[in-house]
Amino acid sequence: MTGYHRISAQALGRILVVVMFFVVAGLADWSPLLAAPQSSSESTGPVIVGRILYRGPVPAPTQLAVNRDTDVCGVTISTASLSVDAGTHGLRNAVVHVDLAAGEVSARIVFQSPAVVRNKDCRFQPHVAAAQMGDEVQIFNDDPVMHNTNIIVENSTALNVAMVAGGNPIKKRLKKLGLHLVKCNVHKFMQAYRVVFDDPYFDQTTETGQFSISGVSPGTHRISVWHEILGVVEKEVQVPARGTVVVDLEYK
Amino acid sequence: MRIHALVAIGASLLMLSGASFVHAVKPEDNQATREKGKQIYEHACLLCHGVDGRGDGPAGWFLSRYEGPRPRDFRGGSYKFRSTPSGELPIDQDLFRTVTQGISGHMPPYSGLSEEERWQVIAYIKSFNQGFKGPVSIALLLPNPPGPPSAAGIDNGRTVYIKYGCQNCHGDNGYGDGKEALDGNLKDTYGHTISPGDLTERASFKGGSSAQAIYRGIMTGLDGTPMPSYADTIGGNDKDVWDLVYYILSLSQERQ
Ligand SMILES: [Cu+2]
Numbered sequence: 001m002t003g004y005h006r007i008s009a010q011a012l013g014r015i016l017v018v019v020m021f022f023v024v025a026g027l028a029d030w031s032p033l034l035a036a037p038q039s040s041s042e043s044t045g046p047v048i049v050g051r052i053l054y055r056g057p058v059p060a061p062t063q064l065a066v067n068r069d070t071d072v073c074g075v076t077i078s079t080a081s082l083s084v085d086a087g088t089h090g091l092r093n094a095v096v097h098v099d100l101a102a103g104e105v106s107a108r109i110v111f112q113s114p115a116v117v118r119n120k121d122c123r124f125q126p127h128v129a130a131a132q133m134g135d136e137v138q139i140f141n142d143d144p145v146m147h148n149t150n151i152i153v154e155n156s157t158a159l160n161v162a163m164v165a166g167g168n169p170i171k172k173r174l175k176k177l178g179l180h181l182v183k184c185n186v187h188k189f190m191q192a193y194r195v196v197f198d199d200p201y202f203d204q205t206t207e208t209g210q211f212s213i214s215g216v217s218p219g220t221h222r223i224s225v226w227h228e229i230l231g232v233v234e235k236e237v238q239v240p241a242r243g244t245v246v247v248d249l250e251y252k
Numbered sequence: 253m254r255i256h257a258l259v260a261i262g263a264s265l266l267m268l269s270g271a272s273f274v275h276a277v278k279p280e281d282n283q284a285t286r287e288k289g290k291q292i293y294e295h296a297c298l299l300c301h302g303v304d305g306r307g308d309g310p311a312g313w314f315l316s317r318y319e320g321p322r323p324r325d326f327r328g329g330s331y332k333f334r335s336t337p338s339g340e341l342p343i344d345q346d347l348f349r350t351v352t353q354g355i356s357g358h359m360p361p362y363s364g365l366s367e368e369e370r371w372q373v374i375a376y377i378k379s380f381n382q383g384f385k386g387p388v389s390i391a392l393l394l395p396n397p398p399g400p401p402s403a404a405g406i407d408n409g410r411t412v413y414i415k416y417g418c419q420n421c422h423g424d425n426g427y428g429d430g431k432e433a434l435d436g437n438l439k440d441t442y443g444h445t446i447s448p449g450d451l452t453e454r455a456s457f458k459g460g461s462s463a464q465a466i467y468r469g470i471m472t473g474l475d476g477t478p479m480p481s482y483a484d485t486i487g488g489n490d491k492d493v494w495d496l497v498y499y500i501l502s503l504s505q506e507r508q
Contacts, residue, residue: 068420068431141485146417148480151339155441157330157475159339164416167485175339185478186420188437 046239047214048098052205052225053250054091058084064189066122069145073122077189081229083207090209091251093128094227098201098216098237114138115174115194117182119147119163124182124192128228130202131174131194139163139170147190152181179226193228225249277367278344281375289376292369296362297377301326305380321358321446321477326380330441330476333459338473338481340389341381347374355458392471392483395490397463401498405491409499412492416482426451426503432478441476448479452503461504466497 061080066073083092115131117124120142131137139149141163150160153176161170174196184190195202203211218241224234230251237247279285293301302309305326324331333350334342342350351370354361362370378384413419421438423429428450432438440446454461459469470493473481486492 067435146415146420148417148478150478150480152441154328155325156328157339157441160473160475160478160480161338162416162473162480162482162485164482164485168487170484172337172339185432185438185480186417188432 045215046218046242047212047244048216048223048237048239048247049210049212049244050096050247050249051088052091052094052096052209052211052227053089053248054082054084054209054230055089056251058082066187066189068187069122072143072145073187077122079189085208088208090205090207091227091230092205092207092209094205094209094211094225094230095128095130095195096203096205096211096213096223096225096249097130097195097197098213099222099224100199100201100216114171116140117149117192117194119143119149119184119190122147122187122190124149124184124190126192128193128204129195130204131196132200132202133174133177133196133198135174135196137170137172137174137194139172141165141167141169145186147184147186150183150185151194152183153178195226223247223249225251227251278371279368279375281378285372285375286379288369289372289374292365292373293376296365297373300359305377321440322442322444323359326377328381328383332474332476333469334389334472334475335391335394335468336389336472337392337483338475341383343389343391344371344374345391347377349460353460356455356461358458392468394464394468394471397467397497398494399463401495401501405495406499406502408492409495409497409502412496413499416486416496418496421448421478422451423448426500428456438478446477451500454504461501463494463497463501466500467493470496 059082061078063076063078066075066077084090085092115129115135115137116126117137117139118126119140122143122145137159139161141147144165146165147163148161149163149170151158158176158180159170159172163170174194177196177198180194180196182192182194201213201216203213205211216239218239221237221239222234223237224232226232233249233251235247235249237245239245298309299311300309300323301307302323307323307325307329309323331342331346333355334340334346336342336346348370350359351362351365351374353363362373365373418426419430421428421430421432423433428448430448433448436445438446438448449458450456457466457469459465459474469479471481471483473479482493
């Protein structure tokens with residue numbers, strides 16, 4: 001899990017570069033750029049694409065009893081920590097990261113979308129997401145009941161905000177690296193994860209387990225994958241100067 | 253009384269402005285100050301907070317082994333009593349207040365130390381956490397309470413109490429017997445079971461029981477615990493919060 005907990009001065013440097021870029025460019029309105037997908041101007045560099053696979057047993061979703069607000073949340077909540085596409089064995093909600101050695105990190109600037117945590121139907125949506133240090137996290141409550149969004153990183157509160165029904169959305173910067181456990185103390189069955197990196201070389205898998213990461217420098221790199229119950233798998237990959245390299249990883 | 257305290261009192265009397273007394277004696281945060289702070293720490297704090305500030309001192313280890321809350325881990329742990337937004341480090345004045353007042357039922361007040369000694373030990377405590385070397389957190393605006401409370405305001409405070417979900421943990425009448433507490437669902441960030449404050453008992457207000465202290469706790473939340481910060485979600489709705497504060501204070505009125 002080295003890639004998940006490293007604190008890098010380079011990351012802070014990059015954030016500074018981004019800020020300076022805005023200042024120099026004199027952009028009045030940041031929102032279109034902040035909302036832009038992360039794919040801009042990557043046609044020349046190499047792209048790593050692949051699939052995360054799992055062929056093991058997939059238990060049926062757990063039915064958790066709802067202890068309050070059943071009129072909004074329902075009587076039970078169905079949770080599936082393991083979501084696998086039956087046709088392809090692709091694993092959803094895995095977070096993939098390319099671990100670059102210090103000094104290998106490209107200077108490319110990537111504009112991330114805001115990291116959203118939505119309290120909706122007494123669930124956090126999305127259930128798993130990856131984000132970059134310094135990204136804005138936006139928290140919304142779409143439900144007519146109160147929630148709180150309590151984000152814990154390494155036994156410490158990263159953010160714990162009440163989400164009163166009809167209250168303001170929350171906008172904060174992600175300031176901590178690593179695995180973020182997201183909980184609601186009003187509804188103990190509500191739980192989600194965010195994984196925050198100090199570089200932009202990550203993706204999370206789709207319903208069919210696919211991912212795509214671009215902008216990595218050529219060379220030999222390690223790919224590490226995190227999943228909430230399956231843990232971590234790693235693999236080395238040779239990245240060419242340009243073109244697409246395909247790499248699949250499998251949880252055994 | 254120590255000479256430097258007398259000097260400080262004299263100095264503060266001379267300062268006819270509204271400047272806070274504590275600024276008058278706050279020593280510069282340098283190696284010499286931290287060294288003095290270390291000596292104080294070793295006889296006043298180490299027993300609970302441990303040699304390395306991990307909250308695992310000889311007594312702290314025992315306190316935290318079976319049930320929360322455990323003594324603060326100064327290296328990276330969350331600070332409950334702050335005037336800063338959730339997830340942020342406290343400002344120096346927050347630490348000074350906690351050292352001076354103690355934490356009702358958990359940590360003794362250290363008002364027996366001179367103010368300079370308290371600042372010295374704070375400088376040492378801050379040296380355990382690299383975060384304090386970064387930019388200083390910005391405190392939330394914490395106004396003085398409007399007063400005096402009105403019956404209509406307290407009635408509204410009761411409505412706000414339910415709207416804000418206070419009863420989920422603190423119970424319908426504030427006894428700390430809400431459903432989440434009774435079901436044992438309330439854990440600190442270490443996974444230790446903790447209990448919510450009994451709002452009918454002022455000694456149970458760990459961050460202080462003044463109107464302003466309660467307002468501060470609601471707005472900032474108590475990091476490391478399930479108590480969330482309300483500042484952002486209800487931002488601008490100051491009157492409701494003060495009504496809630498006075499409602500909460502009314503719950504402990506008869507017991508005083
Ligand atoms: Cu909830």
